[in-house]
Amino acid sequence: MTTFIAIVLMFGVLISVHEWGHLVMAKRAGILCHEFAIGFGPKIVSFRKNETLYTIRLLPIGGYVKMAGEDFEPIEVRAGQHVGLRLTEQGTVDRVYFQPDTATDVQVVGTVDKFDATHELKVQLLIDEEVRVYSLERDTLLVDQGMEIQIAPYDRTFGAQSVWKRVLAIAAGPAMNFVLAFILLIIVGLVQGTPTNDGQIGTVQPDSAADEAGLMSGDEIVSIEGEPITDWLDLRTALADRADTPTDVTYVRDGEEATVTVTPQAVEQNGETVGILGVTNALERSPVKAVTTGAETTWTMSTLIFSAVGDLVTGQVGVDQLAGPVGIVRMTDEVAASGLIMLLNWTALLSVNLAIFNLLPLPALDGGRLIFLLFEAVRGRPIDPKKEGFVHFIGFALLMILMLIVTWNDIQSFFK
Numbered sequence: 001m002t003t004f005i006a007i008v009l010m011f012g013v014l015i016s017v018h019e020w021g022h023l024v025m026a027k028r029a030g031i032l033c034h035e036f037a038i039g040f041g042p043k044i045v046s047f048r049k050n051e052t053l054y055t056i057r058l059l060p061i062g063g064y065v066k067m068a069g070e071d072f073e074p075i076e077v078r079a080g081q082h083v084g085l086r087l088t089e090q091g092t093v094d095r096v097y098f099q100p101d102t103a104t105d106v107q108v109v110g111t112v113d114k115f116d117a118t119h120e121l122k123v124q125l126l127i128d129e130e131v132r133v134y135s136l137e138r139d140t141l142l143v144d145q146g147m148e149i150q151i152a153p154y155d156r157t158f159g160a161q162s163v164w165k166r167v168l169a170i171a172a173g174p175a176m177n178f179v180l181a182f183i184l185l186i187i188v189g190l191v192q193g194t195p196t197n198d199g200q201i202g203t204v205q206p207d208s209a210a211d212e213a214g215l216m217s218g219d220e221i222v223s224i225e226g227e228p229i230t231d232w233l234d235l236r237t238a239l240a241d242r243a244d245t246p247t248d249v250t251y252v253r254d255g256e257e258a259t260v261t262v263t264p265q266a267v268e269q270n271g272e273t274v275g276i277l278g279v280t281n282a283l284e285r286s287p288v289k290a291v292t293t294g295a296e297t298t299w300t301m302s303t304l305i306f307s308a309v310g311d312l313v314t315g316q317v318g319v320d321q322l323a324g325p326v327g328i329v330r331m332t333d334e335v336a337a338s339g340l341i342m343l344l345n346w347t348a349l350l351s352v353n354l355a356i357f358n359l360l361p362l363p364a365l366d367g368g369r370l371i372f373l374l375f376e377a378v379r380g381r382p383i384d385p386k387k388e389g390f391v392h393f394i395g396f397a398l399l400m401i402l403m404l405i406v407t408w409n410d411i412q413s414f415f416k
Contacts, residue, residue: 033051122135201217202280226248
């Protein structure tokens with residue numbers, strides 16, 4: 001149950017932060033956002049606030065922000081439909097009901113002759129063979145079987161905004177995932193502490209080479225084989241080629257300097273045999289250090305993931321080595337058992353992963369949409385929405401196929 005809660009909260013936070021970035025920047029650009037959804041499928045919980053319907057849906061495999069003009073409208077008014085209108089004191093329309101007999105505040109009932117909720121904001125009704133024209137409020141709601149959708153005047157649609165505003169609305173999702181990772185890593189630094197950059201030992205692993213030689217937490221290693229140690233990288237570099245080799249290590253304890261002979265243990269790292277003492281560097285709790293380390297770690301995670309994507313594209317890494325939802329859940333289960341700090345680090349890594357994945361220039365992803373906006377900026381006019389929609393559809397289908405392949409690999413790995 002603890003693992004299940006951890007997984008639900010982790011994915012919920014990752015998706016919510018990503019979509020919240022889209023939502024905030026879209027609203028700042030003046031775009032009407034019909035829905036902010038976490039998950040797909042049937043609604044579990046929903047409420048409306050400030051023009052937007054907020055929903056939590058059954059399948060927690062993603063989320064979306066439905067911006068006006070970006071996708072098809074969920075409710076469409078066509079000529080010949082029988083509707084009811086609710087009027088304001090000024091005689092304008094603020095509600096259009098598709099089942100007028102079930103509404104208690106309908107004042108006008110008729111058949112739609114013409115409906116324009118984008119430019120003219122007017123509705124023409126045929127009532128007793130007479131055509132009557134009513135003006136629509138800019139926030140008129142279309143009500144159909146309990147579903148409420150606000151009309152979107154053209155200036156409130158996605159396509160009516162400048163390219164720059166649309167770029168910000170699309171890029172804000174991945175950007176917020178980078179910000180989330182940064183914040184989580186700052187929290188880790190404040191709670192656990194950040195590694196010092198000198199040679200001071202934080203912990204000594206039991207039965208390690210350092211433990212057998214008598215090294216203790218708090219000792220500061222100042223030289224190895226007579227070579228001075230100024231930071232932790234020097235320490236690792238000096239030990240790398242001394243696996244299973246007796247090595248003189250000079251350290252300071254309680255202000256006194258001493259030297260001990262240690263035989264670094266041989267381990268495999270990145271296909272090479274290196275020597276290690278079995279120690280970690282000391283930690284310090286410093287807000288400034290937590291911020292700088294958080295930024296550095298976020299950058300390091302990003303470069304490593306970009307490198308891995310490059311290896312995948314060039315064929316150095318196969319699709320069989322990718323992990324999908326099943327694999328991520330399995331790894332999250334293992335990480336959650338290691339404690340909150342490990343789970344926060346893991347969530348930060350997944351957040352960076354999600355950001356970079358969405359920035360890939362593939363159709364149906366944020367990166368693909370940004371590519372289309374770049375083309376529009378260069379051409380000076382937008383690409384045909386039908387053609388763009390078709391490309392995104394094909395891209396989405398290919399992503400689903402890739403997801404099935406990766407999930408199958410996860411299942412095979414699980415049983416192995």
